[in-house]
Amino acid sequence: MKNKKSYRTLRRKLMKYGFAGTAYASIGFPTLLKAESNIKIGIPTLLSGRVAQLGISATNGIKLIIDKFNEAGGFNGRKIELIIRDSRAKPDEAARMTRNLINSNKVDIILNCEASSASFAVQEVIRESGTLCLHCISETSSLTADPSIRTWNAFRFARQGIHDAVGSASYAANLVKEKGLKKWMSIGPDYAYGRDSTATFFEILKKFSPNIEIVGQGWPKLFQPDYTEVITQIVRQKPDAIYSCLWGGDLVSFIDQAALYGTFKNSELFAINLADYTTMSAIKNLPEGLHSATRYIAAYPDRQENRDFDSAYTSRFGDHPTNWSWETAVATDFLISAIQETKSLNPKNISESLKGKSRQSFIGVGEGNTVTMRSKDQTLVNYAIGWGSTLPKEPYMKDIKAADWESIQELEKEWLTSKGWI
Amino acid sequence: MNVSIKDSFKKDAIYSVVSWIALLSLYFIFNDHGIQDIITKVAILGLFAMSLNILIGYLGLIAFGHATFFAAGAYTLGLFLQSDFIIEYNIGSWSIPIALSLSVLLPGILATIVGVICIRLREIYFSFLTLAFQMIFYSLILALVGITGGDQGLMGGFPKPPFLGIDLGIHFHFYAFTTFIVILAVFLMRQIIESPFGYGLRMIRDNHERPAALGFNIRSHQLLAFIIAGSLAGLAGSLQALLDVGAYPEWAFWSKSAEPLFMILLGGMQTFLGPLLGALIFELLNDFVSANTRYYGLILGLVILIFVLGFKKGLLDWIVIRGRKN
Numbered sequence: 131m132k133n134k135k136s137y138r139t140l141r142r143k144l145m146k147y148g149f150a151g152t153a154y155a156s157i158g159f160p161t162l163l164k165a166e167s168n169i170k171i172g173i174p175t176l177l178s179g180r181v182a183q184l185g186i187s188a189t190n191g192i193k194l195i196i197d198k199f200n201e202a203g204g205f206n207g208r209k210i211e212l213i214i215r216d217s218r219a220k221p222d223e224a225a226r227m228t229r230n231l232i233n234s235n236k237v238d239i240i241l242n243c244e245a246s247s248a249s250f251a252v253q254e255v256i257r258e259s260g261t262l263c264l265h266c267i268s269e270t271s272s273l274t275a276d277p278s279i280r281t282w283n284a285f286r287f288a289r290q291g292i293h294d295a296v297g298s299a300s301y302a303a304n305l306v307k308e309k310g311l312k313k314w315m316s317i318g319p320d321y322a323y324g325r326d327s328t329a330t331f332f333e334i335l336k337k338f339s340p341n342i343e344i345v346g347q348g349w350p351k352l353f354q355p356d357y358t359e360v361i362t363q364i365v366r367q368k369p370d371a372i373y374s375c376l377w378g379g380d381l382v383s384f385i386d387q388a389a390l391y392g393t394f395k396n397s398e399l400f401a402i403n404l405a406d407y408t409t410m411s412a413i414k415n416l417p418e419g420l421h422s423a424t425r426y427i428a429a430y431p432d433r434q435e436n437r438d439f440d441s442a443y444t445s446r447f448g449d450h451p452t453n454w455s456w457e458t459a460v461a462t463d464f465l466i467s468a469i470q471e472t473k474s475l476n477p478k479n480i481s482e483s484l485k486g487k488s489r490q491s492f493i494g495v496g497e498g499n500t501v502t503m504r505s506k507d508q509t510l511v512n513y514a515i516g517w518g519s520t521l522p523k524e525p526y527m528k529d530i531k532a533a534d535w536e537s538i539q540e541l542e543k544e545w546l547t548s549k550g551w552i
Numbered sequence: 553m554n555v556s557i558k559d560s561f562k563k564d565a566i567y568s569v570v571s572w573i574a575l576l577s578l579y580f581i582f583n584d585h586g587i588q589d590i591i592t593k594v595a596i597l598g599l600f601a602m603s604l605n606i607l608i609g610y611l612g613l614i615a616f617g618h619a620t621f622f623a624a625g626a627y628t629l630g631l632f633l634q635s636d637f638i639i640e641y642n643i644g645s646w647s648i649p650i651a652l653s654l655s656v657l658l659p660g661i662l663a664t665i666v667g668v669i670c671i672r673l674r675e676i677y678f679s680f681l682t683l684a685f686q687m688i689f690y691s692l693i694l695a696l697v698g699i700t701g702g703d704q705g706l707m708g709g710f711p712k713p714p715f716l717g718i719d720l721g722i723h724f725h726f727y728a729f730t731t732f733i734v735i736l737a738v739f740l741m742r743q744i745i746e747s748p749f750g751y752g753l754r755m756i757r758d759n760h761e762r763p764a765a766l767g768f769n770i771r772s773h774q775l776l777a778f779i780i781a782g783s784l785a786g787l788a789g790s791l792q793a794l795l796d797v798g799a800y801p802e803w804a805f806w807s808k809s810a811e812p813l814f815m816i817l818l819g820g821m822q823t824f825l826g827p828l829l830g831a832l833i834f835e836l837l838n839d840f841v842s843a844n845t846r847y848y849g850l851i852l853g854l855v856i857l858i859f860v861l862g863f864k865k866g867l868l869d870w871i872v873i874r875g876r877k878n
Binding site for chain 2: 177178215216218220221222223225226227229230232233234235236246247250251253254255257258270278279320321322
């Protein structure tokens with residue numbers, strides 16, 4: 131009898147707990163799960179091939195900031211989880227991966243670490259899905275400058291072609307005057323960024339120095355291993371100066387091959403993408419006196435915070451940061467700040483918070499060393515742009531001259547008007 | 553014979569309707585945009601591979617440049633939807649149906665031009681000539697930056713105005729519409745393959761000389777098959793462009809033509825739905841491998857090796873043959 135009673139009691143208890151458990155599972159548990167689930171950030175990038183360094187150093191920049199955030203407890207206990215995908219630099223693959231990240235992996239935000247062509251593909255996917263997207267790599271101006279391409283939920287945290295073009299052209303114009311560099315040639319990768327960057331550089335340079343003459347242009351394919359054809363053209367034309375927006379391994383190969391012909395003894399090289407540690411250290415014998423914009427070096431801006439960023443990155447990853455690292459680090463910092471400020475992952479709320487936001491940064495040259503997300507075209511301004519000439523060893527650059535952001539923005543406005551974009 | 557064709561038509565129509573209802577049910581069973589996207593992509597890629605299989609499986613012509621028509625369909629749709637023509641002529645809600653029709657028509661015209669030249673050659677010469685046309689088309693896309701966007705592809709998105717109560721901006725509408733169009737195209741393809749014309753293609757494949765001796769016009773059969781395959785690839789391309797909201801030059805590159813070949817190898821070329829199964833394997837493999845490793849090409853190569861050396865045929869072909877033996 132007692133056994134029967136205890137059995138009944140046990141059964142009732144089981145039923146009670148069972149119902150309670152079911153109710154909790156159906157109402158409470160998912161809520162709890164949601165509250166504790168990670169914030170997912172999707173990163174389409176390129177991690178294979180000759181420019182794998184782009185994806186590696188870009189994602190390292192993100193990890194550096196995210197790890198600090200997660201170690202500090204995250205956002206209300208929610209940590210940030212990174213889901214990284216390799217698109218192999220193909221625009222259609224980048225579009226497919228971004229869709230997958232949004233629909234299958236259910237990411238909350240896209241941190242786009244693709245190069246230019248693939249970034250435009252990502253832009254179209256997020257335009258339709260309404261997912262918040264931070265472009266961290268693409269420097270092609272039209273991505274945010276052209277109103278027909280711009281979208282409310284995308285922000286560019288990468289440097290921009292037109293800003294660099296103005297900085298480069300004003301630096302080059304001084305040398306044109308000083309050294310009489312009249313005959314110019316260009317060598318740029320044959321894709322959107324290369325053509326955009328070269329055209330804008332000469333357009334602006336001609337404003338400062340109308341008498342320069344372009345005697346030849348070389349358009350090697352992206353990731354082309356052999357530059358003999360262009361070098362022969364340089365030898366034939368004997369230009370006073372060469373403008374190049376080749377980057378990464380392509381620039382390394384070009385400099386190594388052109389140096390064999392003594393090209394840089396007769397022509398001044400203005401390589402906008404040279405002053406990045408990984409590029410300069412990869413060149414076998416880096417010639418002294420090549421001109422470059424400061425992509426990323428610890429010596430510029432010459433401040434402790436910048437050196438701290440360099441040493442934190444170097445001690446964690448065993449290599450110096452790149453231009454892509456600072457861009458992604460700044461984007462991640464802005465994102466975290468916006469999430470904390472809005473206490474939300476809603477793309478509209480975060481977008482509103484990002485617009486016009488200024489943050490103190492190791493790379494900032496705005497008031498109080500800040501960089502700013504310009505509201506009108508959702509692009510980063512007031513980041514450090516300097517130009518100088520190379521040294522074969524650390525600190526790799528000397529005589530760095532800072533670009534003036536006031537004149538950059540003034541000439542940018544003129545350029546936008548000429549394009550019919552404002 | 554007439555009764556049999558009528559019965560087959562009815563049977564295929566019923567299968568098509570049932571398949572569409574089943575796919576719509578899957579949408580609600582797997583209430584997950586990721587899985588629904590995979591189904592949509594498999595449908596589109598399956599149509600692309602099946603269109604190529606008209607040439608490979610039924611006609612015995614291995615075309616290496618089939619992506620030309622896929623890209624032509626994608627760019628036709630994108631350029632039409634972005635054109636001022638729509639506003640000027642107040643086409644509005646009919647822009648999507650017109651764009652899709654053009655995406656079948658223009659690649660069909662392109663296929664006629666390419667086909668007239670290519671079918672004069674046979675075997676490897678035919679294959680490489682289709683590839684040569686593809687590379688010309690690819691170079692044109694890159695060169696005409698002002699029209700095609702060059703290497704960046706078509707940018708700025710496509711307007712998708714609702715038509716007949718279908719709003720392609722709504723995920724379910726897009727899913728239902730895409731699967732409907734693909735099933736309709738597959739149904740039509742089936743009728744062509746099972747028609748006397750389809751059997752004529754098989755005759756040409758099996759013995760090139762005998763049908764000629766019987767007074768068959770081989771060239772016109774080959775050309776018509778080439779045009780049908782090109783038009784259907786164009787349709788697949790236009791659906792892909794709608795899905796990705798863009799069109800990219802990579803879709804006209806030779807490696808894109810290799811994709812349907814892989815799908816046919818994986819799924820089988822002797823069974824009508826083999827390439828569709830191949831598309832499913834290819835897509836799942838692509839999703840899984842690219843999410844878990846950087847060695848995508850290596851894994852894909854190994855899987856194809858297993859299929860070719862292990863099964864010695866595509867999966868569905870292997871299943872059907874095993875079933876018959878048993």
